[in-house]
Amino acid sequence: METPAVASLQAQAxxxxxxxxxxxxxxxxxxxxxxxxxxxxxxxDCGGIIYVGVPRYRMPTEADLATIFEVAEQAGIVWLKFDSEAAVIDGLPVFDMSGPEA
Structure with a gap:
């Protein structure tokens, strides 16, 4: 049974x-x-969450992130969660993770 709180929360998703x-x-x-x-x-601790918005609220100055924002906006994605355990997405650039800050 759906409650008003459930419906309201779903409307904010x-x-x-x-x-x-x-x-x-x-x-x-x-x-x-x-x-x-x-x-x-x-x-x-293992990445971060970044706000894209729909429509995109701002273009990042970081070129790699700007490329991802373009794709995310086309896909209707509002938030990006970057995580060391998350999937590699086909078609997006992948960078070396062997550096000291990796």
Whole structure:
């Protein structure tokens, strides 16, 4: 049985996609960890959550992240969750994770 609270919460839901942190360059990963990205981001222990918006509210100055935002906007994704355990997405660039900040 659906309650008014369930319906209200569902109406507020935004699409989120989880993807590998390897889609971010080492410099962008470091900016994410240090909470210094050009867009709204929330660092976590193994990546972070980044707000895209629909329509996209801002274009990131980080080129790798801007590429991902373009695809996310086309897919209707509002939030991106970057995680070391998440899937690698076909068609997106993948960066070396062997650096000291990986």
């Amino acid at each position: 935004d699409p989120l996609a989880s993807l590998s942190i390897s889609h971010l360059s080492s410099s962008t990963r470091l900016k994410l960890a240090d909470d210094e990205l050009s867009v709204n981001a929330y660092p976590t």
